[in-house]
Amino acid sequence: MTMLSLISRSAETGLIIVVVALFAARLTLPRLKSGVVSKLVITVFALLFLLNMTLWGSKTLLLQDAFRLDHFALFFKGFFLLAGIFIFMIAGHFQDTLAKRIYEFYSLFTLATLGACFLVSANNFLVLFLSIELITFSLYVLTTYWRTQITSIEAGTKYLVVGAFSSAMMLFGISFIYGTTQTINFHDCRSAFTVLSAQPSFTLLHLGLILVLAGIGFKISAFPFQLWAPDVYQGAPTPVTAFLAVVSKSAGFAALMRLVLLATGGWNAVWILMLALIAAATLLYGNLGAIPQLGGNMKRFLAFSGIGHAGYLLMAMICQNAQGYQALIYYLVVYAIATLTIFLGIVLTDPSQSDMKHNMSDFQGLLARSPMLGFSFFVAILSLAGVPPMAGFFGKFLVIQAVIEKGMWLLALIGAVTIAISLYYYLNVIKLIYADQPNDTSSIKIGFGYQLTFICLNLSLIFLGVFQAPLLHLIAKTI
């Protein structure tokens, strides 16, 4: 396959064209109905997904070894594009309130997706940093997009301060790595890593790596870099929160996997201990922190539960073997489907879009108001809680299985006990939706397209939980 053919079919090229087209449309067709724009963008994303999949099987380095195209990268690009489609559907419900500024909103989302696609193809530290910055910069603007709301401004400011700080740390770390290894390329860094391990400058290299990991730690909201998440999740417009919870988090984990697999020769016992402590603390913080959020704000609640899920993903990360990475990717996919279902459900429950607060009490007796929404929440929440036959169970099963294989008993036990803890707050949400009396008894009408989407999402959660083999087989190819 020629380089030109590869580049023309890559997701990045397509996404750049979408951004340009959106700006052009903003200048020439400002009066186009926002519903049309949203449908067009979703169609283009679906086409890009198919185009991306035609590249499946290619394995090559492009642009002076800066850009790596392989199964792993293609899998994640496809994942981001699919997630992008659902996020545009969530945003589509938001379009009336945005009215004129819809073009910028969509193009910023496309830019952030572009950053994520570049990130999983990064083969040197510079591309890694630039693509993370592309995601973060787009999100700085997106989090403040609801500019008449003070909470949105607050969220944006917090995200900006914390994000800038983490980027600075990461850049600082990269400078250490460059200083000791004289290279920014992952592959050369890996050889230097093995050579330098005997010399005193090894500690400087490690310091650099710790700083880079800390930078990624912010993106995936791992303890102790998780404090921004609840405020930002709560304040940001709901589609942006969905993007943070799904695409931004998975991009962070993909980058982490790439770093460990390509740029380091694996971790020694001290690193593993440190990361195991971080994973355990993340698990406990997220799952215990979610309990006081019951009865409060739904998005804030999901931020805490999302931190808990980052803990399970880190557990899988620590195993550093094919089992662990497979578990991680499986868990990410399943987490993404369940989270997107919930966010889509959240925006549809509050059709007025008055303030985007989404208090827990809005969901009381949802099953009676809309059986489809209620059932979807039921399935998605049980999946997040790790209850069979939903797919979330199998994700947790794989993670704990991989950790036990490594002989990390204590971590496995903490992971197992937090499943029971998390069940407490997830069951409370189930009670809210399933058994409580609604404040507002009016029934909620959902369009045919959304109903179909919900059916697909629910079925995929059940299907992946019962027939795990196809997805696991696909994932095994990416490692």
Next chain:
Amino acid sequence: MSLGAYLIPLLTLLPLSGAVLVLLLPAQWTKLIRALACTITWITLMISAVICLHYDTATPGFQLITKIVWLPSLGIAYQTGVDGISCVLILLHAICSLTAVLVSGSVENRVKEYYVLLLFLIASIFGVFTALDLFFLYVFYEMAVVPLYPMIIVWGSKNKEYGAMKLTLYVTLGAVLALVGLLSIYHATGLKTFDLIEIQSFLAAHPLDQTFQTWAALLLTVGFGVVASLWPLHSWSPIGYAAAPTAVSMLHAGVLKKIGIYAIIRLVLGLLPFGASVWMPYVAILAVINVLYGAWAAMAQNDLKFVIGFASVSHMGYALLGISAMTPLAVSGVVFFMFAHGVMAALSFALIGFIYHQTHTRDISDLGGLMKPLPFVGACFVMAALASSGLPGFANFVSEIIIFFGSWQVRPWPTLFAIFGIVVTATYMLRLVKNVFFGPVNRKWNNLKDAASFLERLPYGLLVLILLIFGCWPAWLLNLIRPSVALLPLLR
């Protein structure tokens, strides 16, 4: 593979597809939904009876095995089959399911959802007893816990939200501990398979390291001990049963609790004999506390369901005592006891459900003299109370006596205390019968309606009949049980 082997996965698939079918039916078709649930549970009872009759006791290993490869990379296969122990439990579950569906006629609101969850619960429990793959055994067990929470909070009574949460959290906490234990066995064998038969034969030839066995046995015993209401992890049980709707109490006390005992027999005694021998002396002490504490607490209750709930905690002590003795006789007694106690517990909860539906109270002090307006139900309740206190003629007597014979030589002191428990049980049971069914009639209960039609009487009559039949003729079940128990690596 014989045709009969396909009957076993059918036990799970039939109620499961029933649940999906009911989910797709319109909610107004309640009559069809009820009829469908009845038919399905009736068919599963027939299938279970056929399996029990078909089981060949001359070759007592696992029979009627089917295997569908599920996830070869992890060694997961959907393998089903039965031995004498699971035969008995399948029969018990089929009986309890049918009667639970029959007494569910009194459920009036959200009928469709109720039957979806009930059928799902029934399917999952069949799944646990028929699975011969550790992964599927665990999955079905967890699946059985899920429907309990929504069922209790919607159709339950008295402090239902608290009870439902406590029950679900305790049982899940036990389950996840057991999961860590199961996975550790999976990795320790190095076979890369969850196939129970393969693991069993491998471990019989190559026992695992003793320290490992000790820890794994602890995780599994505590994990599954929770659902068997091992003291001090029992406190979810009376509160949960009091909160649950009748059918859930019946299935939970009758069958789901037995999963704990079943899993301990199958996995701890069967796979980790050394680990079991380390912990079983402590289990014996806890079992005695179960028996005496449960009986003592039952005596102080004023709510009918709490009395039966604590009685079931107390009775599970006998089963735990039998396991802790680790002799073939005692373990055979435990399996028979699970059957007898399951039927008795289902009967008691069904009758209490009937009384509560009529009177809207379960306070013993409010009731009294009910024998006069409710002669049939009263008679059944007296039978259940006598069975519960271990009167000869009922299956419970036979099983308890076998447990005591089996455990006497190994654990004389705990057995002695446990036998004393029977006296306490008889005391509170007879007092309960006196206060609720005899004595002066409270005038407001004069116009209660007894179960009159055949269909109304069927569930209670069936359960009483089964208790009496197997009380007078225990040989058939014991012949099923004993050869299979003899295959376990127990003390001789």
